[in-house]
Amino acid sequence: AHVVLPYHKTLDEIKELKRGKDKIGTTKRGIGPAYADKITRTGIRMIDLIDEKLLPKKLENNLNEKDAIFGKLYELKISNQEKKDILKKYREYGQLLKKYVTDVSLYLNQAINEEKNILFEGAQGTLLDIDHGTFPYVTSSNPIAGGACIGTGVGPTKIDRVMGITKAYTTRVGRGPFPTEMQGKLEESTRQKGGEFGATTGRPRRCGWFDAVLVNYAVRINGMDSMVLTKIDVLSDFDKIKICTSYKYHGETIKEFPVNLEILENCIPVYEEMEGWKGDISQITKYEDLPQQLKAYINRIEELVKTKVVIVSVGPKRSQTIVREKVFK
Structure with a gap:
């Protein structure tokens, strides 16, 4: 699971504003930019968030990259104080959430082996799917049924x-x-x-x-x-x-x-x-x-x-x- 950070929301708002009459109707919650980081393999995951040693370095790299983007494209700046505040806040979030983080694929497959019933519920709708929806008026993920397997690590043969x-x-x-x-x-x-x-x-x-x-x-x-x-x-x-x-x-x-x-x-x-x-x-x-x-x-x-x-x-x-x-x- 990838984490949405403040700079994702800022990017979402700026990019939607820049589109003018060609807005795609984003919720401006930072979802798209967070997925962009996932695809470019630079995103902060929950496993990173709960790692107190690894988080500062990964977050520093991301903040420096976003600061450069903000400066060159949008004439904005992330101050050093803002960077320190984000690191402090998200380090605290990680420790607060740590006890709730687990290997979801392992957890669910163990439940399946124990013949427990599992119900997956998708969000949004088919036409908002990033691959099969009305692109570009879509979300950044796969809310279709196949997304249940991708998102949870449960194989397709397990779906009844x-x-x-x-x-x-x-x-x-x-x-x-x-x-x-x-x-x-x-x-x-x-x-x-x-x-x-x-x-x-x-x-x-x-x-x-x-x-x-x-x-x-x-x-x-x-x-x-x-x-x-x-x-x-x-x-x-x-x-x-x-x-x-x-x-x-x-x-x-x-x-x-x-x-x-x-x-x-x-x-x-x-x-x-x-x-x-x-x-x-x-x-x-x-x-x-x-x-x-x-x-x-x-x-x-x-x-x-x-x-x-x-x-x-x-x-x-x-x-x-x-x-x-x-x-x-």
Whole structure:
């Protein structure tokens, strides 16, 4: 695990500011620059942070390098006092966290050998994946299912199943292509009802109709066995509900998610329109009691993405989760 340091956050803010109208929508938390250090093999890892003898030298090298970058590119300076303060603070952090640091791969594989159950949860979403997302509007890591193996040191043959989680509509935070994005009051009402504001920055999320082309891509990239459909209650006020089944680009019908950003930014979504189920569903606890129109919506999603929806949520509480099929041991 690599450590985000103050100079990473400063770099993140400066670079985003310098992009002007071409901002990528970073959270400015220093994640990208920390990953850059990882790739250039200069980053500070947790194992370095807890090593009181090694940390000062590695941190000094990094601070001197960043100071040179700040000076030559941005006319900024890291003072000697700031360098001393960072070293002191992060040495303390290392000793404070030391008892929580372990060999995660060994720990988890021992648990697997003892037949314990392990659940990996990915952050963010498929289209924010550094390799398979809408580059450059992506994060710096691999939040797809394969990232669980890379990030934990658990081999792929140890993974029993992959469950995808998606909302009953589509959202995106920050910049980037969004073919099914709603507009005006429709988007705002969906945002407010769904509480669609970024967990890290509080930025309003962009909202759109369910995009089966996109979800099909996510099913393929992640190797999903089943799906969870959340926030279905947010759509309860609509008379008609749309599902995007394909895109149009210069008259051509596109059914597979395009990797070309130019196409994705300029394609037109093709919709099927379904009847809404108008009414409060938040107290329903059995799948068979859901409105027929809602079950038809779920069935159509399953047909389009070729994956069964095994769990449906009709509200934010645990009691508002409807399990159609037992997926955990």
